[in-house]
Amino acid sequence: MTNPALPSGYDVVVLGGGVAGCVLAARLSEDPGRSVCLVEAGPDYGPRQQDWPRKVLNARALPRDDVWERHTAFYRIRARVLGGSSCINGAWNTWGSHADHAEWTRAGGDRWSAAALEPYRLKAVERMGLRTPPDDELSAWASAALVAARELGHQEVDMGACGLPGYGRPLINAVDGLRFNAAFAYLDPATRSRPNLTILGGALVDRLDVRAGRVHGARVVLDGERTTLTAGTYVLASGTFGSPAVLLRSGVGPAGDLKENGIHCEVELPGVGANLSDQPGVFMPLSPTAGLNAALAAKEADGKLYVSRMLVRAASEYCPDGAWDLHLLPTAGPPLFGSLPPGEYEAGISAFLMKPLSRGHVRLRSADPLEPPEIDPAFLTDPDGRDVAVLRSGLEKAQALAGAMRALAAPADGAPPHALSDAELRGRVGTYWHPVGTCAMGPAGDPRAVVDGQGAVHGVENLRIADASVLPTVPAANTQLPVLAAAEMLADALRA
Numbered sequence: 001m002t003n004p005a006l007p008s009g010y011d012v013v014v015l016g017g018g019v020a021g022c023v024l025a026a027r028l029s030e031d032p033g034r035s036v037c038l039v040e041a042g043p044d045y046g047p048r049q050q051d052w053p054r055k056v057l058n059a060r061a062l063p064r065d066d067v068w069e070r071h072t073a074f075y076r077i078r079a080r081v082l083g084g085s086s087c088i089n090g091a092w093n094t095w096g097s098h099a100d101h102a103e104w105t106r107a108g109g110d111r112w113s114a115a116a117l118e119p120y121r122l123k124a125v126e127r128m129g130l131r132t133p134p135d136d137e138l139s140a141w142a143s144a145a146l147v148a149a150r151e152l153g154h155q156e157v158d159m160g161a162c163g164l165p166g167y168g169r170p171l172i173n174a175v176d177g178l179r180f181n182a183a184f185a186y187l188d189p190a191t192r193s194r195p196n197l198t199i200l201g202g203a204l205v206d207r208l209d210v211r212a213g214r215v216h217g218a219r220v221v222l223d224g225e226r227t228t229l230t231a232g233t234y235v236l237a238s239g240t241f242g243s244p245a246v247l248l249r250s251g252v253g254p255a256g257d258l259k260e261n262g263i264h265c266e267v268e269l270p271g272v273g274a275n276l277s278d279q280p281g282v283f284m285p286l287s288p289t290a291g292l293n294a295a296l297a298a299k300e301a302d303g304k305l306y307v308s309r310m311l312v313r314a315a316s317e318y319c320p321d322g323a324w325d326l327h328l329l330p331t332a333g334p335p336l337f338g339s340l341p342p343g344e345y346e347a348g349i350s351a352f353l354m355k356p357l358s359r360g361h362v363r364l365r366s367a368d369p370l371e372p373p374e375i376d377p378a379f380l381t382d383p384d385g386r387d388v389a390v391l392r393s394g395l396e397k398a399q400a401l402a403g404a405m406r407a408l409a410a411p412a413d414g415a416p417p418h419a420l421s422d423a424e425l426r427g428r429v430g431t432y433w434h435p436v437g438t439c440a441m442g443p444a445g446d447p448r449a450v451v452d453g454q455g456a457v458h459g460v461e462n463l464r465i466a467d468a469s470v471l472p473t474v475p476a477a478n479t480q481l482p483v484l485a486a487a488e489m490l491a492d493a494l495r496a
């Protein structure tokens with residue numbers, strides 16, 4: 001039921017204007033009788049592409065300007081801008097397996113099944129303008145990888161839907177090389193013109209005022225001034241690193257950690273900041289032939305060089321039937337880190353571990369909202385070493401794919417990555433940037449659970465969370481489309 005508008009407040013305040021926050025603000029403000037305020041720490045560049053910095057829009061690179069921390073460990077990179085990480089990400093979209101949905105329904109109920117989420121997935125696909133990239137957006141490397149995957153016996157599959165292992169083209173939210181982010185998709189001029197929607201850019205959420213199991217206000221630093229926003233319902237959407245940090249500063253979390261930071265424990269929830277799960281990967285570099293370099297240079301000259309447009313969902317021997325636990329990602333183009341002389345490119349195949357067992361954490365270093373939290377993804381640390389074994393299996397499969405593409409790139413010098421020692425593999429590990437799980441959903445009796453299947457925070461009456469942090473396990477997918485669909489569903493649950 002809709003709360004009456006408060007004279008000095010809103011019906012709903014959405015805290016964090018990223019992928020999920022944009023969905024929530026747009027959907028919740030569809031009812032003109034509900035006043036909604038969206039609060040984002042980073043800038044709001046507005047609804048028109050021409051007003052955005054070109055660098056942020058460039059879908060051929062991963063921009064690093066509007067981020068929380070510069071010059072930091074790669075796995076800490078996250079956006080600080082209206083539109084969130086959809087403004088700095090790879091702009092491609094895939095969906096997970098039935099095994100992922102089985103995990104989510106066990107934690108959150110039937111609304112998390114593949115069938116129940118399907119209408120929300122379709123809504124997100126439409127609103128984000130997702131499309132399958134045509135042949136002329138494929139580099140010679142991506143085209144060769146499609147052929148090689150077929151020759152190796154993989155099936156062609158729809159990457160944007162729940163299905164089977166196989167190869168295919170992820171759906172893209174970019175047109176003419178420009179990234180179409182969640183702010184464009186959900187906060188278009190018509191949505192922004194709603195009198196019941198307020199958008200605050202440059203507004204840092206410090207903490208929530210939690211007393212007696214209720215939120216009484218959101219303390220925000222807006223244009224350098226401290227202010228308190230009040231609402232009937234508060235929805236956290238500050239992402240996998242931001243949402244637990246806000247909760248912890250608000251006194252909701254593990255009592256011991258709160259005490260260490262001098263924060264009074266209002267609601268003890270040991271799961272806040274625990275259970276961090278991200279997908280590690282290792283890049284297998286190859287040496288492009290002169291022919292491949294020339295083909296990539298010609299594409300770049302045409303303005304159509306995309307680093308990748310295809311991937312393979314593969315299954316290790318540890319994976320349940322019908323699912324996959326690996327992505328093999330062939331890439332070719334300017335290097336992600338560093339640079340090469342003109343006319344030379346980096347080519348290779350990454351293997352990503354999609355269903356890691358290892359779990360890390362997000363913890364506060366202090367109660368100061370300006371101090372970034374401690375983030376430890378704990379890659380490849382599960383006690384039985386299964387994550388390393390699956391990753392090694394992925395690198396063997398990547399090696400086989402590379403073998404089928406050797407006319408375009410030769411093996412690089414040195415031992416192939418799958419033959420490296422465990423310690424060497426750990427030293428080369430990167431991330432797919434899909435962290436989840438730090439405010440995981442689960443039943444109230446589960447000490448690790450932070451929210452229920454509707455995103456309602458256990459023990460706090462009028463507080464919900466609706467971003468990537470609620471997913472208890474990472475899907476065998478890139479997370480943008482699953483987070484968009486989950487936010488669509490959780491917005492509906494809030495309206496019901």
Ligand SMILES: Cc1cc2nc3c(=O)[nH]c(=O)nc-3n(C[C@H](O)[C@H](O)[C@H](O)COP(=O)(O)OP(=O)(O)OC[C@H]3O[C@@H](n4cnc5c(N)ncnc54)[C@H](O)[C@@H]3O)c2cc1C
Pocket residue numbers: 015016017018019020021039040041042062077078079080081082083084085086088089090091092093094203204205206237238239240242243246369432433434435467468469478479480481483
């Ligand atoms: C470099 C990179 C590449 C990626 N590539 C892909 C890809 O190609 N495909 C894919 O599917 N996924 C990709 N992802 C993941 C995808 O972008 C995320 O899963 C998705 O953005 C998560 O949405 P979210 O709403 O949970 O968080 P976000 O989109 O990160 O939004 C969180 C928002 O909250 C704001 N916020 C945080 N704390 C506060 C605070 N205290 N006060 C106010 N505002 C706050 C942030 O500034 C941000 O705007 C990538 C991510 C990164 C970082």
